[in-house]
Amino acid sequence: MNFLKTLLALSVTIVLCYALNRTWGVVPPIGKFLSPFEGFWVNAEASYKDAPTMNEDKLQIPNLQGEVTVLYDENGVPHVFAQNDHDLYLAQGYLTAKDRLWQMEFQTHFAAGRISEIVGDKALESDRYQRRMGAVYGAEKSLSGMNENPQAKLSLDAYSEGVNAYINSLSPREYPVEYKLLGYAPEAWSPLKSALFLKNMSFVLASGTDDLRMTNILRKYGKEVTEDLFPNYPSKESPIIPEGTKIDFQPLPLPPAPHDFTGIGSMNPQPERDKGIGSNNWAVSGSKSATGLPLLANDPHLTLSLPSIWYQMQLVSPGINVYGSTMPGSPSVIIGFNQDVAWGVTNVGADIIDWYQVKFRDKSMNEYWHDGKWKKTSKRIEVIKVKGKPDVIDTVLYTHHGPVVYLEGQTF
Numbered sequence: 001m002n003f004l005k006t007l008l009a010l011s012v013t014i015v016l017c018y019a020l021n022r023t024w025g026v027v028p029p030i031g032k033f034l035s036p037f038e039g040f041w042v043n044a045e046a047s048y049k050d051a052p053t054m055n056e057d058k059l060q061i062p063n064l065q066g067e068v069t070v071l072y073d074e075n076g077v078p079h080v081f082a083q084n085d086h087d088l089y090l091a092q093g094y095l096t097a098k099d100r101l102w103q104m105e106f107q108t109h110f111a112a113g114r115i116s117e118i119v120g121d122k123a124l125e126s127d128r129y130q131r132r133m134g135a136v137y138g139a140e141k142s143l144s145g146m147n148e149n150p151q152a153k154l155s156l157d158a159y160s161e162g163v164n165a166y167i168n169s170l171s172p173r174e175y176p177v178e179y180k181l182l183g184y185a186p187e188a189w190s191p192l193k194s195a196l197f198l199k200n201m202s203f204v205l206a207s208g209t210d211d212l213r214m215t216n217i218l219r220k221y222g223k224e225v226t227e228d229l230f231p232n233y234p235s236k237e238s239p240i241i242p243e244g245t246k247i248d249f250q251p252l253p254l255p256p257a258p259h260d261f262t263g264i265g266s267m268n269p270q271p272e273r274d275k276g277i278g279s280n281n282w283a284v285s286g287s288k289s290a291t292g293l294p295l296l297a298n299d300p301h302l303t304l305s306l307p308s309i310w311y312q313m314q315l316v317s318p319g320i321n322v323y324g325s326t327m328p329g330s331p332s333v334i335i336g337f338n339q340d341v342a343w344g345v346t347n348v349g350a351d352i353i354d355w356y357q358v359k360f361r362d363k364s365m366n367e368y369w370h371d372g373k374w375k376k377t378s379k380r381i382e383v384i385k386v387k388g389k390p391d392v393i394d395t396v397l398y399t400h401h402g403p404v405v406y407l408e409g410q411t412f
Contacts, residue, residue, distance in 0.1 A: 061165045079314040088317040089155045093162025100328040102178040108193040111200035116386045131382040134403035143195040156191040159331040163189035197329035209353040279346030298344025
């Protein structure tokens with residue numbers, strides 16, 4: 001009898017060990033997450049009252065060319081002092097990754113259309129949309145442009161070195177808890193990931209478009225009523241070139257619309273934005289302030305998130321002394337001040353995205369009609385890796401207008 005009990009207990013233990021240490025579909029190994037040696041227990045943080053109010057640290061990380069000192073203030077904000085720009089941005093990447101690694105990686109996976117690699121096919125529609133919008137293609141082009149500027153290239157390369165220095169210092173036991181919960185490991189950083197982050201931010205800030213709604217209005221009320229209700233240029237806005245200015249060039253004529261044009265075909269419009277959300281800022285002259293110094297107030301009104309999209313930091317090198325808000329994933333300070341000026345940024349709801357209806361020559365979609373002739377399309381093969389399932393292959397078509405996001409009769 002005792003033998004049977006022992007055998008049963010041993011069998012149950014073996015089955016549990018096997019079940020808890022393997023992936024089940026998109027569910028990561030629960031045993032590893034619960035492990036007292038490598039699991040989430042290791043990620044417990046010291047209480048705030050035990051944290052030092054001030055802390056100075058000499059960074060000892062690979063690829064530094066000189067000494068880097070980091071002073072943490074009472075709010076935990078790092079103040080970085082480096083002897084050259086390379087070390088400054090390397091330290092910025094290292095310190096940002098130390099506090100925000102999972103946030104940096106997850107948001108760039110989203111931008112690249114790679115969330116399915118982590119959570120499975122539930123993210124497939126999101127990944128396809130990102131690929132169809134040309135996110136990676138756009139980031140590659142942006143990075144090519146940024147690399148033409150030596151200072152931008154230096155900052156991107158050094159920032160990536162810093163992020164990777166932190167990643168390489170981690171053992172699985174030390175991974176942030178999100179990696180343990182989702183069952184994957186940090187991926188090496190690259191300048192392309194910084195470009196992906198910036199491209200995604202530009203989409204967040206400038207993805208407003210009225211094309212689809214205006215198409216519905218055009219179809220319902222006709223061209224004459226639509227043009228009367230919605231003139232091409234808002235009457236209450238001041239044009240950049242004052243009215244009445246003599247034009248010293250010959251404007252290009254607008255090509256006539258096709259006789260059968262009725263607007264964009266069937267598509268899924270973006271959800272309405274909250275009308276109460278919007279950036280704002282204001283400035284006060286020194287002649288009107290108590291100190292005699294000018295004041296600048298800036299509120300970008302970006303969506304609240306946890307963790308925050310902002311990361312405060314001071315960066316100091318022989319030619320740089322700036323304090324302000326950075327964005328995890330990108331070098332330099334976005335909003336802040338130096339010894340001479342302070343600056344802020346806001347964004348308005350301009351309609352800067354245009355949708356075009358494309359006419360293909362045949363089902364092969366190798367050619368499309370434009371400017372009175374057939375032009376070649378280019379094709380980009382997108383391979384979407386899906387956790388626990390086979391890869392999904394998608395072909396994205398490109399015209400001179402950009403990527404073809406929607407195809408008639410085709411859904412994600």
